[in-house]
Structures are given as structure tokens and as C-alpha cells.
Amino acid sequence: MTARPAITRVLGDITEQRVDAIVNAANSSLLGGGGVDGAIHRRGGPEILAECRRLRAxxxxxxxxxxxxxxxxxxxxxxxxxxxxxxxxxSTTEDRSEQLASCYRESLRVAAELGARTVAFPAISTGVYRWPVADAARVAVRAVTEAAAVGAFVELRFVLFDEPAHRAFGAALAP
Incomplete structure (x- = not known):
């Protein structure tokens, strides 16, 4: 039987996390943007953008x-x-929860293929994509908990930028 990874949350800056893999809430262009995406590209430097350009090509x-x-x-x-x-x-007219959950599941699948043991996630879609943070936290925690068995993970960490998100993820993680 495989041990379940610790699923944790911290209030902080995802670009400062010492983990194997950081998840980027990217836009579809992969070429950088605002919020988490812009911060990761700025702090990570031109190597990230160069690889993203190769993926786009x-x-x-x-x-x-x-x-x-x-x-x-x-x-x-x-x-x-x-x-x-x-x-x-x-969207208030279409349930896109499955798409949001897929972001977390697919990120963990890729992380497992890479051999990552520690992964840091932002609160995907809660910025300019306007997903209500409490609902996003519920979807994220459920998806990560269910998908955690795909790899040999030790810690799966939600890195929240502000106190309201930190509280919402705390509530979603509570037993």
C-alpha cells in the first residue's frame, strides 16, 4: 500500500516554493500573461518562455x-x-467544474511522469477567470485528493496569495 501524500496549504508566493514542480495557471498561448502566469515567467526567466515557444511551434x-x-x-x-x-x-450559465478539476488531475499526471514528489499549486481560475474561491477550493481539493495516487508524491501544496483564498482552502481541506 502506498502512503498518501500530505496535502497542505500555505499563504505565500508560488514563485518562492522549493518543490519539484510548480503549477502555472497559464493562458492558452503559453507565452506569459498576468497574475500567477506573469509572475512565474518574470521570475523564472527567458528559459521558460523559450520552451513555451517551442511547444507553440x-x-x-x-x-x-x-x-x-x-x-x-x-x-x-x-x-x-x-x-x-x-x-x-x-460561467454562471454552464458548469465548468470538470474542466477545472482536469487542470489539477492533468498537472498531477504530468508531475508523476516527470518523477516529481512535491508539487505546488495556485488557486487556478480564481483571478482574472473569476472563479469564486470557495467553489474553486472545493473542486481543487477533491481533484487533488482523488488524483494523488497517480504518483509517488510526498507533498501536494496549495500556495495561496491572499488570506481569503487561504481560508477557503483551509475550509475545503477540513475533515
Whole structure:
């Protein structure tokens, strides 16, 4: 029987996490943007952008589809890899929870293929994609808990940028 990884949360900056893989809440272009995506590209340096451009020139010519994930180097970040995933834009007329859950599952699948044992996640889709943070936390925690068995993970960490997100993920993680 495989031990279950610790699923934790911290209030902080995802670009400062010393983990094997950092998950980037990317846009489909993979070429950087605002929020978490912009911070990861700025702090990680040009190596990340260069690999993203190669991905766009090849397999992801039309961009990375929502809910999928792909890895690049972490450049100057204190991690080994960045796993880019594109979250869905929140909708009040269409349930896109499965797409959001897929971001976490696919990121863990890619992390397992890389051999990552520690992974840090942001609160995907809660920024400019306007997903309500309490609902995003519920979806994220369920998806990560269910998918944790795909690899030999030791810790799966949610890195939350502000106190409301930290509280919401705390509530979602509570037994």
C-alpha cells in the first residue's frame, strides 16, 4: 500500500516554493500573461518562455487546451519544472467544474511522469477567470485528493496569495 501524500496549504508566493514542480495557471498561448502566469515567467526567466515557444511551434500550435497540462523547465525558479495548465473561465450559465478539476488531475499526471514528489499549486481560475474561491477550493481539493495516487508524491501544496483564498482552502481541506 502506498502512503498518501500530505496535502497542505500555505499563504505565500508560488514563485518562492522549493518543490519539484510548480503549477502555472497559464493562458492558452503559453507565452506569459498576468497574475500567477506573469509572475512565474518574470521570475523564472527567458528559459521558460523559450520552451513555451517551442511547444507553440510544435504540438500546441493552436495553444494549450483548457484542462490539459504540459511541463517546461523552471528556469531560475527554485523548482525543477513548471507545469502549465489552462483553467476555465467561470460561467454562471454552464458548469465548468470538470474542466477545472482536469487542470489539477492533468498537472498531477504530468508531475508523476516527470518523477516529481512535491508539487505546488495556485488557486487556478480564481483571478482574472473569476472563479469564486470557495467553489474553486472545493473542486481543487477533491481533484487533488482523488488524483494523488497517480504518483509517488510526498507533498501536494496549495500556495495561496491572499488570506481569503487561504481560508477557503483551509475550509475545503477540513475533515
Amino acid at each position: 510544435g504540438r500546441y500550435g493552436r495553444g494549450l487546451p483548457t484542462g490539459q497540462a504540459v511541463a517546461t523547465t523552471a528556469g531560475r525558479l527554485p523548482a525543477r519544472w513548471v507545469i502549465h495548465t489552462v483553467g476555465p473561465v467561470h
